[in-house]
Amino acid sequence: AQRVTQPEKLLSVFKGAPVELKCNYSYSGSPELFWYVQYSRQRLQLLLRHISRESIKGFTADLNKGETSFHLKKPFAQEEDSAMYYCALRIWDTDKLIFGTGTRLQVFP
Amino acid sequence: DVKVTQSSRYLVKRTGEKVFLECVQDMDHENMFWYRQDPGLGLRLIYFSYDVKMKEKGDIPEGYSVSREKKERFSLILESASTNQTSMYLCASRLDRGSDRSYEQYFGPGTRLTVT
Numbered sequence: 001a002q003r004v005t006q007p008e009k010l011l012s013v014f015k016g017a018p019v020e021l022k023c024n025y026s027y028s029g030s031p032e033l034f035w036y037v038q039y040s041r042q043r044l045q046l047l048l049r050h051i052s053r054e055s056i057k058g059f060t061a062d063l064n065k066g067e068t069s070f071h072l073k074k075p076f077a078q079e080e081d082s083a084m085y086y087c088a089l090r091i092w093d094t095d096k097l098i099f100g101t102g103t104r105l106q107v108f109p
Numbered sequence: 110d111v112k113v114t115q116s117s118r119y120l121v122k123r124t125g126e127k128v129f130l131e132c133v134q135d136m137d138h139e140n141m142f143w144y145r146q147d148p149g150l151g152l153r154l155i156y157f158s159y160d161v162k163m164k165e166k167g168d169i170p171e172g173y174s175v176s177r178e179k180k181e182r183f184s185l186i187l188e189s190a191s192t193n194q195t196s197m198y199l200c201a202s203r204l205d206r207g208s209d210r211s212y213e214q215y216f217g218p219g220t221r222l223t224v225t
Contacts, residue, residue, distance in 0.1 A: 008151070032212065043113075044152075044216040076116065086151060090212055095140050095159070095203060096167070097214065099149040 002027050006100035013077050014108050021072040021086030021103045023061075024056050032090040033070040034097070035061055039083045047072075047085070057081070077107045111206045115200055128187040130220050132200030135203035140204035142214065143167075143175065143181035146197040158183055159205070177211070190224045197221050 003026040013019055025031055036049040048056045048072060050063040061072045070087060087100040116131035132141065140201075142157040144167075154167030155176040164175050172194060176184040187194055198221075202215040 006151075042202075043218050046213045047214070095142075095157060095205075095212075096154060097152075099144075099148055107218040108132075 001087060001093060002098050004087050004098050004100035006085075006087055006103050008103045010106065011103070012106040015079055016076050019072075019074045019077045019081070019105065019107075021085050021087075021105065023070045023072065023077045023100060024025050025070065025087075025089050027068075027077060027089055029092040031063065031068075031070075032038065033061075033063055033066070033090070034069075034088040034090070035059070035072050036086045036088055036099075037083050038086070044086070075107075077105075079107045079109055082107045113200055113202055113215050115198075115217040116222050117220050118218065119221050120186075121225065123225055124191060126187075126190050126224075128190050128224075129175050130185040130187075130198055130200075130222070131204075132183045132185070132217055133181050134202040134215070135181065136202070136204065136215075137180065138202035139180070140203040141177065142201040142203075143173075143183065144199045146199055148221070149162075152199065154168065155185065159217075160198070169187075175178065179212075190222075192224050195205045195222060195224045 005024045008051045034049045037047040052091045059074045086102045113134045116192045133153040144152040160163045175185045197219050199219050200217040203214045
């Protein structure tokens with residue numbers, strides 16, 4: 001069965017500390033993975049997708065097919081990074097996204 | 110800029126009422142989605158639609174129906190609201206044409222529904 005697991009409900013760090021939000025997936029097909037972010041009082045929006053191999057707001061995520069992971073990383077957290085982060089898996093040849101349960105990142109000053 | 114709007118930010122209804130949640134997008138997107146967002150459960154897909162009058166069940170369609178009479182509008186209907194349908198409801202849309210960002214879903218601001 002397709003599944004996305006985000007093991008941490010809450011991750012708290014101090015400003016300037018490295019951040020890693022974990023995401024593991026279970027899927028027999030070719031995975032396409034995304035990170036979505038929801039800042040306080042804002043709508044959910046795409047942060048990055050693995051196909052683009054880009055860095056957005058200092059965040060990167062590498063797809064590791066061997067470990068079936070797509071962890072989100074940032075070397076130096078900022079207070080404005082505080083938000084809810086969702087990892088999502090697209091089911092191949094459909095529009096369906098399977099979301100994880102989300103991780104709330106709190107960055108303290 | 111893609112704009113997805115939802116008719117209400119907050120809604121309070123009584124058990125057994127019929128509830129309509131409306132979603133409108135202004136970018137001529139073919140695909141539209143309804144999710145519910147619950148703490149600890151993340152986002153779960155209720156229904157989606159590929160085109161006008163087309164609909165497909167998502168992962169949790171029970172207790173819900175949808176309507177898509179016009180391309181820009183996708184309605185979620187709770188035939189007889191129950192307390193376990195108290196939740197945040199998110200609508201999203203996506204362009205179904207080849208482009209580098211074609212699999213990005215654009216979300217509305219959400220409707221927080223409380224059923225008492």
